[in-house]
Amino acid sequence: MDVYEKQLEEEIPDFEEHIPEKHGAFDISATVSAVKIHGWKQVTGILAVAIVILGGLELVIRLFKVPEFVFPAPSATFKALVTSFPTNYTHFLITISELVSGYVVGASIGLILAAVLTQVPYLEKVITPYILLLICTPTLALVPLLMLKLGFNIWPRIIAVSLASGPMVMINSVTGFRRTDLAKIALAKSYGATTFQIFKMIRFPLALPMIIVGLLVGGIFGLITAVGSDMVGGKVGLGNKITYYSSLARMAHFFAIIIMVAIIGISIWLIFSRVGKKYASWQE
Amino acid sequence: MDEVIVVEKVSKVYASERGPVHAIDRFSMKVKEGDFVAIVGPSGCGKTTLLWGLTGLHPFNGGKAYILGEEVDKPRKDVGIIFQQANLLPWRNILQNVLFPIEIMKENIADYEERVKDLLDSVELTGFENHYPRELSGGMQQRVSIVRALSYDPKVLLMDEPFGALDAYTRDEMDTLLLGIWKKTKKTIAFVTHRIEEAVYLANKVYVMTPRPGTNSAVFDIDLPRPRPEGITMEQKYFEIVAEIKKRIVKDVEKQKEEGVYQSQAYSTVT
Structure with missing residues (x-):
């Protein structure tokens, strides 16, 4: 009985199905699935709340004759949004392009790094502290330095956006790729699957819900950084307009820019909750 | 090819934190082409380990196992x-x-679609092609997994307590369904279960394993008519065979206890 022809396996394998943990460190999928709109009743309710708040605000501001530099009436903000749009939309496009190009670079690097690192546990352990460092350090703080090196153009901002969004995508994707479901991998292996097939057909789909969460969080962090680095220097971008209008106390225009930024943020959320619904709804 | 599965004195030892664990010790078995063999034994006797060894995913440490005349060392497409x-x-x-x-x-998927649809039909799952697993009951999911295993037309089926997670009624239904599939497809089946009633109902031959480390205890030829009639599980003869096997297992446990080598499976992770 003590003559073994082959090397002993390291530990007793778990033959039971391994149910992957559902939530990682930065999982906000709860908010993605919680905000679901069912039917007209709910839509009417949501609209009613908006009308009550905006209408009440308008009424109070008009009744007490609150000056614009203290708080603008919703109607004035809306007017400013429409009238200043021709001048502001170039800034809108600049901020969007900073966001999109920085995000595409950062998110791709983050995703690829996550996919590669999780295959090599040692590398993952070495690299992760640096990624955490990038997450915990606001990359906005680097923008003045980058501007000194690269000038007051959009390049420092693109770099800042990718530095802010990349690690977010990576850390969430790592959580996703770590969900190794041994029973499903054994299943694929029993059909003779290659390592790449296992990655493509088991690991990646299993990680996808967390990747989508990472892409969403990374997008929001990218937006914050894009607007923030607009504020640091130069003469373009929505963040720049925010500082400009607030320094002149033109609060209606100020809020008009805030609305534009909010629209970008909401679009990011909408895009990824759609993507999540399509590719990650199996998890619910 | 007469004997499709040949297992010759296979052993399997795991290295655990508490030292080596002998899961199987020189177990042997033979399964003829088209035969239905069940392997039973007390919890933790290494039945699952035996089957996993045969899949080629967790090879044995000692002895040899052959499927269709070739030594098992990696997963096979005919299993x-x-x-x-x-x-x-x-x-x-x-x-x-x-x-x-x-x-x-x-393989070319189009070549198999027809076959797979027929198989889904034979397990009464037509119309569920576009459903997702979470929408199906446990029994339906297990039927899907049977179709999946049959989809590429393997010659041998290895089943590891496939209905263990189902409730008693669904389990009985699945047993009958499996007999139907076996009769139709004429696969060679090795079926691991801890339910002796199930083993006797399904198999031509029942291998009994001793408590850990699992080794050959006895082989019972199940002399019940084929095809097994509906009410066979209510008959005297059926009960006698079941009782005989149960007695054998109890005796094995008693013997190990007397010798002081019986390992309680309360801590076990391997069944």
């Missing part, structure tokens, strides 16, 4: 495995799930 859990991929619909092996084997 289908059915797990304890249905283990479907939740992001694929039922049709994509049953075609999963075909995709991995890089």
